[in-house]
Amino acid sequence: MTIKNTLACIAILFAAMTYSQEIATEELSIDSQLQALYKKSNNYKDYKVIEKKSYRVLQSNILDSIRHFKNQIVLKNNLINTQVTSIDSLTKMNSDIHVQLNEAVNQIDTILLFGFQLKKNKYSLVLFIIILVLCASLVIFIYKFNKSNALTIQAKSNLTDVEEELSLFRKKSLERQQKLRRELQDEILKNRNN
Numbered sequence: 001m002t003i004k005n006t007l008a009c010i011a012i013l014f015a016a017m018t019y020s021q022e023i024a025t026e027e028l029s030i031d032s033q034l035q036a037l038y039k040k041s042n043n044y045k046d047y048k049v050i051e052k053k054s055y056r057v058l059q060s061n062i063l064d065s066i067r068h069f070k071n072q073i074v075l076k077n078n079l080i081n082t083q084v085t086s087i088d089s090l091t092k093m094n095s096d097i098h099v100q101l102n103e104a105v106n107q108i109d110t111i112l113l114f115g116f117q118l119k120k121n122k123y124s125l126v127l128f129i130i131i132l133v134l135c136a137s138l139v140i141f142i143y144k145f146n147k148s149n150a151l152t153i154q155a156k157s158n159l160t161d162v163e164e165e166l167s168l169f170r171k172k173s174l175e176r177q178q179k180l181r182r183e184l185q186d187e188i189l190k191n192r193n194n
Helices: 003-027 030-040 052-109 120-193
Strands: 042-044 047-049 110-113 116-119
Touching (some): 030 052, 052 110, 110 120, 116 120
């Protein structure tokens, strides 16, 4: 006999036992079987006499029921173990997802500035302060430029005035020198003529 045939026979026997057990348990529970056996048994003084055949059938049914319940317990325990394993894996997955969610929220709520992680409200505050400092610097620069420009314009105006005065002074000096030379020349001529 090959292994396939052996396995097939075992499967058929197992199916037949399961089927016969199901029929037996469906028809009569253990309690009803015990009551039926009690009713069928004979009396002898204060004792009940049971047929060996009936006893063996009852014993077989009880053992089948016990095996069936043990199999059910094993199946339920296996199911519980798989569900516990599944719950553990889902709990771990949930905690991993929670960690990833916190990291994603942290990345959304923070901005990298000059190598530092800043929350968005702090980033906005730093950016606002930088803009205010730049605007204040611009205002100060414009004020100093205008002041310097006004001083430069005034200095140019003063320089122009001074140059005009110098030019006027030169002209007057030149005229005075010419007048003095003429007078000197006239005096020299008068002295020669005299």
